[in-house]
Amino acid sequence: MNHFIKKNVLLLCCLISLHCFAQKKQSNVAPVEVWKKQVIQELDGKTKTAQVMVDMVFSFAELGFQEKETSAYLTKILEENGFKIERGISGIPTAWLATFGSGKPFIAMGSDIDCIPKASQKPGVAFKDPIVEGAPGHGEGHNSGLPLVILAAIEVKKVMEKEHLPGTLMIWPGVAEELVASKAWYIRDGYFKNVDACIFTHVGNNLSVGWGDNGGNGINSIEFYFDGSSAHAAGAPWRGKSALDAVELMDVAWNFKREHLKPTQRSHYVITDGGDQPNVVPSKASVWYYLRERNYEDMKYMLDEAKLYATSVAQMTGTKMTYRMLGTAWPGHFNKALAEATYKNIKTIGLPVWDSADQQLARAVQKLVNAPKTNQYGKPIDGLALKLDSIKGPVEFSWGGGSDDIADISWNLPTIVLNYPSNIPGTPGHNWADAIAMATPIAHKGVVAGSKVMATTLLDMLTNPKIINDAWTYYKDVQTKTVKYIPFITPNDAAPIHLNKKIMNEFVPQLKNFYYDPTKYNSYLEQLGIKYPTIEKSK
Numbered sequence: 001m002n003h004f005i006k007k008n009v010l011l012l013c014c015l016i017s018l019h020c021f022a023q024k025k026q027s028n029v030a031p032v033e034v035w036k037k038q039v040i041q042e043l044d045g046k047t048k049t050a051q052v053m054v055d056m057v058f059s060f061a062e063l064g065f066q067e068k069e070t071s072a073y074l075t076k077i078l079e080e081n082g083f084k085i086e087r088g089i090s091g092i093p094t095a096w097l098a099t100f101g102s103g104k105p106f107i108a109m110g111s112d113i114d115c116i117p118k119a120s121q122k123p124g125v126a127f128k129d130p131i132v133e134g135a136p137g138h139g140e141g142h143n144s145g146l147p148l149v150i151l152a153a154i155e156v157k158k159v160m161e162k163e164h165l166p167g168t169l170m171i172w173p174g175v176a177e178e179l180v181a182s183k184a185w186y187i188r189d190g191y192f193k194n195v196d197a198c199i200f201t202h203v204g205n206n207l208s209v210g211w212g213d214n215g216g217n218g219i220n221s222i223e224f225y226f227d228g229s230s231a232h233a234a235g236a237p238w239r240g241k242s243a244l245d246a247v248e249l250m251d252v253a254w255n256f257k258r259e260h261l262k263p264t265q266r267s268h269y270v271i272t273d274g275g276d277q278p279n280v281v282p283s284k285a286s287v288w289y290y291l292r293e294r295n296y297e298d299m300k301y302m303l304d305e306a307k308l309y310a311t312s313v314a315q316m317t318g319t320k321m322t323y324r325m326l327g328t329a330w331p332g333h334f335n336k337a338l339a340e341a342t343y344k345n346i347k348t349i350g351l352p353v354w355d356s357a358d359q360q361l362a363r364a365v366q367k368l369v370n371a372p373k374t375n376q377y378g379k380p381i382d383g384l385a386l387k388l389d390s391i392k393g394p395v396e397f398s399w400g401g402g403s404d405d406i407a408d409i410s411w412n413l414p415t416i417v418l419n420y421p422s423n424i425p426g427t428p429g430h431n432w433a434d435a436i437a438m439a440t441p442i443a444h445k446g447v448v449a450g451s452k453v454m455a456t457t458l459l460d461m462l463t464n465p466k467i468i469n470d471a472w473t474y475y476k477d478v479q480t481k482t483v484k485y486i487p488f489i490t491p492n493d494a495a496p497i498h499l500n501k502k503i504m505n506e507f508v509p510q511l512k513n514f515y516y517d518p519t520k521y522n523s524y525l526e527q528l529g530i531k532y533p534t535i536e537k538s539k
């Protein structure tokens with residue numbers, strides 16, 4: 001071998017070993033990690049799509065069971081992207097399922113879509129300024145969750161198709177969450193019976209996830225109707241049997257009852273029918289109760305007691321009582337293995353980058369609503385979140401709190417709730433001020449960050465069977481070891497789809513004038529002529 005050949009052979013060997021090294025290095029990276037990177041990159045380019053979907057649903061502002069435009073709009077996008085749609089599930093016209101793929105794992109992804117009464121509010125302005133006075137509005141941020149899910153699902157579907165990954169994706173809406181009146185019905189009607197795991201998502205002010213008992217209350221929503229007989233309220237009041245008397249006695253009795261209920265209970269009511277006019281003894285009256293407690297036994301006790309009270313006041317007043325279950329939700333309990341898998345991706349993705357306009361709006365809103373100085377975990381509230389929350393485990397004790405019917409899903413299969421930072425910390429909730437951020441860059445950025453977490457976690461679940469196996473082990477051996485799900489609704493309870501019809505009939509003609517038109521405007525802020533952020537009213 002002469003010197004020249006020797007040198008070239010050496011060079012060739014070097015090149016081959018370098019090539020082998022490079023190949024080896026590449027094969028050390030699991031394909032799923034490569035796909036996750038690609039999906040994150042793709043979603044970074046989807047800010048515009050996120051903005052359009054979030055702003056559009058914000059502008060529809062539809063109350064529970066009346067989410068007609070919202071559902072039509074979202075299912076159209078899913079259909080155009082190759083999902084199969086089943087409409088009108090559980091006898092609810094605005095409920096649907098969108099599916100793609102086949103076989104296992106079968107993963108469901110959902111989020112709520114309804115809004116809050118009297119919460120109409122212009123986005124991006126730090127003072128009360130309704131779009132339509134008295135109309136509903138997204139004062140709970142439910143306009144952002146399904147856009148997040150859809151963004152994630154479309155990207156994951158692309159990977160599944162390209163890489164021939166088996167699995168089924170199912171997207172579903174939380175219809176009428178504010179009435180806790182759809183998810184227990186979906187479970188009862190079997191729509192989740194083949195589902196292996198569910199990732200739910202809800203607006204928050206950080207990227208976060210938790211597992212175990214979340215400290216919330218379960219709830220039963222029940223309306224009592226009293227039927228009496230009318231009479232001239234001055235001419236012959238002795239001939240009347242007042243249904244309103246029954247309602248008032250019921251409420252008085254229940255307010256005495258509170259003294260003898262556990263401090264974890266919450267109960268509240270509204271009189272839905274109090275009669276027509278004072279000179280006619282009300283022949284019909286009704287009262288609607290939300291009854292909340294920390295566990296099944298205490299919920300059942302409260303519900304039975306309320307029925308007994310209603311029966312008793314009917315006897316006292318000579319009226320006839322009937323009732324209807326309008327909603328129900330178990331207390332929240334979420335899956336450990338799914339939460340841990342999700343939290344890994346949360347740490348990789350991190351919080352969105354807020355700019356000074358976002359922070360300016362956030363601080364102005366915090367001032368406006370007189371936000372507390374610290375949150376429930378003692379962390380300071382000042383502008384938008386800059387540090388990730390830690391993963392939350394089960395609460396040791398709780399005085400009780402709100403409810404969400406996602407719990408009826410979570411007591412039937414492994415489920416978690418991913419929170420994403422589309423709203424401002426320190427707002428009161430269920431309030432017009434909670435709508436201010438919900439069609440601004442804060443909401444859009446939060447949705448994109450959340451969609452990355454959802455997409456990467458989905459890819460993990462599709463490629464690593466251990467996650468779902470561990471999830472079921474937790475579900476069987478820990479969560480449901482001693483507690484078994486017993487539904488509060490019967491096969492005969494129809495979902496109360498009549499609710500909110502009247503209110504929406506009143507406001508839709510006005511709200512229609514303000515539906516977002518993305519063909520004309522770059523954002524809903526632009527359509528409404530709002531400079532972002534607007535901190536003070538112009539004089």
Ligand SMILES: [Zn+2]
Nearest residue numbers: 112140177202
């Ligand atoms: Zn909500």
